[in-house]
Structures are given as C-alpha cells and as structure tokens.
Amino acid sequence: MLMLANITDLLKLKEKKVFFFDLDGTLYLGNNLFEGVPELIDLLKKMNKRLYFLSNNSSKSTSDYLKKLNSFNLNITNENIILSQHPTIAFLKKNNYKNIFLMGTKSLKDEFIQEGFTLTEENPEILVLAFDQELTYERLVKATHFLLNDIPYIATHPDDRCPTENGYIPDAGGIAALLEKTTCKLPRVFGKPNKEMLTFKLEQLELTPKDAVLFGDRLYTDIKMGLNAGVMTCCVLSGETTLEMIKNSQNKPDLIINGIWEFLEAIK
Numbered sequence: 726m727l728m729l730a731n732i733t734d735l736l737k738l739k740e741k742k743v744f745f746f747d748l749d750g751t752l753y754l755g756n757n758l759f760e761g762v763p764e765l766i767d768l769l770k771k772m773n774k775r776l777y778f779l780s781n782n783s784s785k786s787t788s789d790y791l792k793k794l795n796s797f798n799l800n801i802t803n804e805n806i807i808l809s810q811h812p813t814i815a816f817l818k819k820n821n822y823k824n825i826f827l828m829g830t831k832s833l834k835d836e837f838i839q840e841g842f843t844l845t846e847e848n849p850e851i852l853v854l855a856f857d858q859e860l861t862y863e864r865l866v867k868a869t870h871f872l873l874n875d876i877p878y879i880a881t882h883p884d885d886r887c888p889t890e891n892g893y894i895p896d897a898g899g900i901a902a903l904l905e906k907t908t909c910k911l912p913r914v915f916g917k918p919n920k921e922m923l924t925f926k927l928e929q930l931e932l933t934p935k936d937a938v939l940f941g942d943r944l945y946t947d948i949k950m951g952l953n954a955g956v957m958t959c960c961v962l963s964g965e966t967t968l969e970m971i972k973n974s975q976n977k978p979d980l981i982i983n984g985i986w987e988f989l990e991a992i993k
Contacts, residue, residue: 730980735991743937748780750942750964755890758797761986766799781809781882781916783855786836809882809916822851829855854880856897872908882916888964918949949976
C-alpha cells in the first residue's frame with residue numbers, strides 16, 4: 726500500500742547537499758506559485774544547499790525562465806536553471822548542425838539564434854521539435870514533408886502534456902505523436918528522463934547521486950530520471966501524478982507528498 730511521506734522521512738532530506746526541483750506542477754501551475762515556495766527556497770539557501778530548477782518545458786528561453794522565476798521573488802541566476810534545450814543545443818553544436826527547422830516559440834527561437842544557429846524554412850539540415858505553443862498547421866505540413874524526406878529529427882523533451890491552471894494542454898510529445906501518425910517517425914529525445922540532466926551537474930560539483938534529492942510531479946520524466954541517475958526521488962501530487970498512477974507505474978518514487986509545502990512544514 727502506498728503511503729505519503731511522514732515528517733521523519735522528510736527531515737532526513739536535510740542531509741542532502743543538492744536539491745533539484747522540477748517547475749511546472751511542482752513549484753507552480755502556470756503563473757500560480759504554490760504555497761510556501763519562496764520561504765522554502767530562502768530556507769534552503771540559508772542552509773547552504775545547492776539548488777537547481779529543471780524543466781522540460783522548452784516554450785521559454787533561459788532568460789525568460791529566469792525572469793519568470795524571479796518575478797516570484799526566488800532570487801536565482803542562470804546557474805540555477807537546467808532546461809531541456811541545453812542538452813539539445815549541446816548536441817547540435819557537437820555535431821556541427823547550423824541550419825535548423827525549429828518548431829518552437831519566438832522566445833526559444835531567439836535563444837537558438839543567440840547560440841549561433843540559422844533558422845530556416847527551406848532545406849534545413851535537421852528538424853528540432855520543442856514545446857511549440859505558436860504552432861500552425863502550415864508548419865506541421867512543412868515538418869511532415871521534411872520528415873518524409875528523411876531529415877534528421879530530434880526533440881527537446883518527450884512530455885505528452887503540460888499541466889496548467891485550466892487543465893492539460895498538448896506538449897512536445899503530443900506534437901510528436903501527431904507527426905508520427907503521418908510520418909511513422911519518432912525523434913531522438915533530450916531532456917528528462919535522460920539522467921545526464923542531473924549527472925552533469927553533480928559531476929561539476931564533484932558530488933555523488935547520494936548527495937542529491939529530486940522533487941517532481943511526473944513519473945515518466947522526473948521520477949524516471951532520478952531513478953536512472955541514482956538520486957533520491959520525491960513525487961509531488963500537485964501536478965500530473967496521482968497515487969493510482971504511482972501504484973501502476975514501474976517508476977516508483979522514494980517518497981510521496983501532496984505538495985512542496987509539506988516539505989517546508991517538515992523542515993522549518
């Protein structure tokens with residue numbers, strides 16, 4: 726029988742040195758910050774913990790994410806943010822891709838341009854699928870034609886849907902599923918649940934997975950990534966996941982709480 730974590734379980738997390746937090750569904754929904762988040766972040770900083778904020782949501786650039794998080798008075802820097810476009814961009818640079826058909830928002834396109842890529846609608850070297858909230862049918866048709874001509878195809882992340890204050894909306898994985906129906910092709914995926922989203926940072930800090938804990942709301946991305954990396958996992962029920970989903974999943978977290986506010990109440 727699945728049980729929610731008790732205070733004793735949560736107090737043990739104070740021993741961890743690194744805290745990884747998913748964003749959508751974990752710290753906020755849309756523009757609504759969950760109760761106690763600023764107080765929790767401030768408390769962990771005073772305890773000299775390393776804090777990192779992760780998201781597969783590639784609809785925003787790194788700078789836009791920074792603006793959003795600091796609009797909640799979290800007082801963080803670029804160094805605290807890890808997004809799915811970061812390993813995607815690293816792959817493109819490593820493999821010398823320059824001309825890209827990017828299915829993404831203007832915010833993300835601006836970041837790719839700043840990183841030195843050329844965004845094109847004609848004869849791209851590769852198709853990059855992100856969380857495109859500005860998608861048009863015309864661009865879906867273009868993407869389909871490129872894929873049927875066997876162009877290389879990658880995606881920033883695999884999430885099927887994104888939680889909002891008004892319910893779920895299609896995410897990059899949902900768009901990929903639509904394209905698969907037409908082309909029978911699936912992209913190579915970066916971002917969560919790939920463990921490198923966590924392990925590269927731990928290696929930089931010269932720490933081990935046992936030194937870290939991950940809070941997230943999705944079993945197939947957040948929790949699976951933590952399990953793959955050997956990091957302790959805590960699933961919050963404030964986003965996508967329910968107890969019934971955990972019961973039926975292979976990706977079972979170490980701890981379960983209703984929301985991040987319960988962690989704050991336990992350690993303050």
